[in-house]
Amino acid sequence: MAEPFLMRALLAGLGLAVVAAPLGCFVVWRRMAYYGEAVAQAGLIGIAVGLALSVNLTASVLAVTLTVSLLLVALSRQQLVPFDALLGLLAHAALAIGVIAASLARGPQLDLMAFLFGDIFAVSASDLRWIYLGGTLALGVLIYLWRPLLALCVHEDLAAAEGAPVERVKLVFVLVLALVVAMAIKIVGVLLTIAFLIMPAAAARPLSETPEQMALFAAIFGSLSVALGLFLSVSFDTPGGPSIVLVLAFLFLAAIVPAVVRGQR
Amino acid sequence: MAAGSPQGLLARPTLAGHALPAEAYGRDQHHPHCEPEPSPAVAPAADALFSARSVWLTRAGRAILQNVDIDIAEGEILTLIGPNGAGKTTLVRVLLGLEKPDRGTVARRPGLVVGYVPQRFAVDRAIPLTVARFIELGRRVEDEDAGRALADVGADKLADRQLSELSGGELQRVVLARALVGSPGVLVLDEPARGIDFTGEAELYALIGRLRSERGFGVLLVSHDLHVVMAQSDRVICLNRHVCCSGVPRSVAQHPEYARLFGAQAARALALYQHHHDHRHDLAGEPQTPAGPASDQT
Numbered sequence: 001m002a003e004p005f006l007m008r009a010l011l012a013g014l015g016l017a018v019v020a021a022p023l024g025c026f027v028v029w030r031r032m033a034y035y036g037e038a039v040a041q042a043g044l045i046g047i048a049v050g051l052a053l054s055v056n057l058t059a060s061v062l063a064v065t066l067t068v069s070l071l072l073v074a075l076s077r078q079q080l081v082p083f084d085a086l087l088g089l090l091a092h093a094a095l096a097i098g099v100i101a102a103s104l105a106r107g108p109q110l111d112l113m114a115f116l117f118g119d120i121f122a123v124s125a126s127d128l129r130w131i132y133l134g135g136t137l138a139l140g141v142l143i144y145l146w147r148p149l150l151a152l153c154v155h156e157d158l159a160a161a162e163g164a165p166v167e168r169v170k171l172v173f174v175l176v177l178a179l180v181v182a183m184a185i186k187i188v189g190v191l192l193t194i195a196f197l198i199m200p201a202a203a204a205r206p207l208s209e210t211p212e213q214m215a216l217f218a219a220i221f222g223s224l225s226v227a228l229g230l231f232l233s234v235s236f237d238t239p240g241g242p243s244i245v246l247v248l249a250f251l252f253l254a255a256i257v258p259a260v261v262r263g264q265r
Numbered sequence: 266m267a268a269g270s271p272q273g274l275l276a277r278p279t280l281a282g283h284a285l286p287a288e289a290y291g292r293d294q295h296h297p298h299c300e301p302e303p304s305p306a307v308a309p310a311a312d313a314l315f316s317a318r319s320v321w322l323t324r325a326g327r328a329i330l331q332n333v334d335i336d337i338a339e340g341e342i343l344t345l346i347g348p349n350g351a352g353k354t355t356l357v358r359v360l361l362g363l364e365k366p367d368r369g370t371v372a373r374r375p376g377l378v379v380g381y382v383p384q385r386f387a388v389d390r391a392i393p394l395t396v397a398r399f400i401e402l403g404r405r406v407e408d409e410d411a412g413r414a415l416a417d418v419g420a421d422k423l424a425d426r427q428l429s430e431l432s433g434g435e436l437q438r439v440v441l442a443r444a445l446v447g448s449p450g451v452l453v454l455d456e457p458a459r460g461i462d463f464t465g466e467a468e469l470y471a472l473i474g475r476l477r478s479e480r481g482f483g484v485l486l487v488s489h490d491l492h493v494v495m496a497q498s499d500r501v502i503c504l505n506r507h508v509c510c511s512g513v514p515r516s517v518a519q520h521p522e523y524a525r526l527f528g529a530q531a532a533r534a535l536a537l538y539q540h541h542h543d544h545r546h547d548l549a550g551e552p553q554t555p556a557g558p559a560s561d562q563t
Contacts, residue, residue: 029392151403153392159403161361161381161453208393209427 012123017222019135022142022215024201029153038091040193042068043185044098058130065178118189118241134183138176188241199248206259310336314451314483315360320369329355331507342484347504353487380444384455390429397424414445451483
């Protein structure tokens with residue numbers, strides 16, 4: 001287990017799990033799963049741009065996720081097209097653009113799978129630095145904004161009427177989401193990133209009495225899924241990202257089924 | 266006698282030891298006509314908690330507020346009534362700064378702490394939250410203050426319960442308790458009795474009246490019911506996109522007709538605002554000017 005690539009994979013996964021836990025809770029509470037999905041899939045455009053311009057992929061992905069996140073905020077104010085339709089439209093347009101651009105950039109033999117489902121075993125020391133720097137920043141902002149964010153999750157108008165800077169907090173939140181999504185894409189790919197955010201939080205919900213407990217349990221589930229997923233992946237030679245998500249799916253079932261059986265709805 | 270008649274104005278209530286500013290009552294005339302009048306360019310009332318002047322608001326081509334003036338004075342209970350779709354909630358949202366009017370001004374006393382009970386409070390079960398946490402959500406609250414607010418609404422036993430486990434009536438009390446925390450200068454209650462049975466409704470109004478007397482905050486209360494306003498109401502504004510009329514509510518005891526309608530027991534806790542309409546509204550709610558004989562709307 002002391003192989004350097006495995007250690008880097010484990011460190012990257014655990015670091016991401018800790019940041020993804022509180023962020024994932026807010027994504028669940030704010031019902032932004034599809035928002036996150038659209039931003040993550042837009043990351044593929046960032047990969048295509050990065051390959052075409054031969055720049056750092058993490059940087060180009062981050063630039064695109066931030067831009068798309070802001071664009072979505074602006075588009076959410078129009079009412080001619082419902083927001084969920086808009087998100088679906090953007091996610092799949094991004095997927096199409098990303099796949100076409102990537103194939104043009106490197107030819108059809110490009111390993112698209114690594115971008116769609118992540119390549120956790122290819123995490124480099126530089127990737128790791130990105131993840132821990134960005135992760136620390138994201139976690140710091142989330143802790144700083146915890147109270148107003150929670151207040152606006154519970155009731156946005158109430159928070160606004162009591163003087164919370166609701167619009168500013170929402171804006172910072174979507175930027176943090178874009179930052180974490182950009183980091184997660186390297187590890188679990190554009191298609192599984194949102195799963196890595198919401199599944200630990202969803203599994204934590206039935207066990208939690210307070211919002212902080214839910215974030216803590218989500219961090220534990222996320223870390224557990226990284227460790228178990230990597231173990232599965234190495235033992236059975238399965239792909240890393242999907243193995244982690246598979247463990248998360250079982251953790252979610254293990255948490256939700258007893259709650260449903262107990263009649264907790 | 267129409268509310269807002271000279272006699273009604275003379276019977277100006279005083280409460281909690283301080284006289285109401287004359288300004289707040291100066292405009293309590295029963296408007297002879299109901300169409301939105303050109304703005305008289307009255308300056309906002311300097312001593313009001315909230316003061317809106319000539320507020321116009323249109324959404325999706327539909328005029329929702331037309332030239333609305335409203336003041337809420339310190340310590341008064343102002344009830345806003347009107348039919349569904351009259352723009353009551355929109356006016357409240359404009360006053361709270363949640364919505365920007367197309368035209369007009371809204372002034373709010375600097376440093377005013379607002380306690381807000383929104384019209385619909387849907388509990389999100391995805392967020393695990395105890396009542397105690399909900400009370401202090403988004404701000405720093407002394408335990409003592411939170412405990413007192415919960416005790417005031419008779420919900421002190423609920424502190425450790427999950428918000429999602431509460432009944433409709435319990436939730437309503439808890440949301441009210443949250444609004445009471447932090448020494449608010451004004452409570453804004455948007456149909457707080459929604460979803461509560463009639464006894465509960467009468468109790469809730471009596472509670473709000475009692476708390477106002479004890480703490481001296483102003484109250485803006487919204488009701489869609491043209492007949493039932495709380496006995497503690499100092500002033501009533503009838504809104505149907507524009508201010509139809511405003512004045513002092515009359516005691517239910519003088520209205521055998523309403524007492525009969527609502528039952529003698531509840532009638533003791535509630536006062537009714539006799540709604541002498543001097544005009545009729547067409548089906549779209551537009552006022553029609555030829556003033557027919559004054560009739561009590563039912």
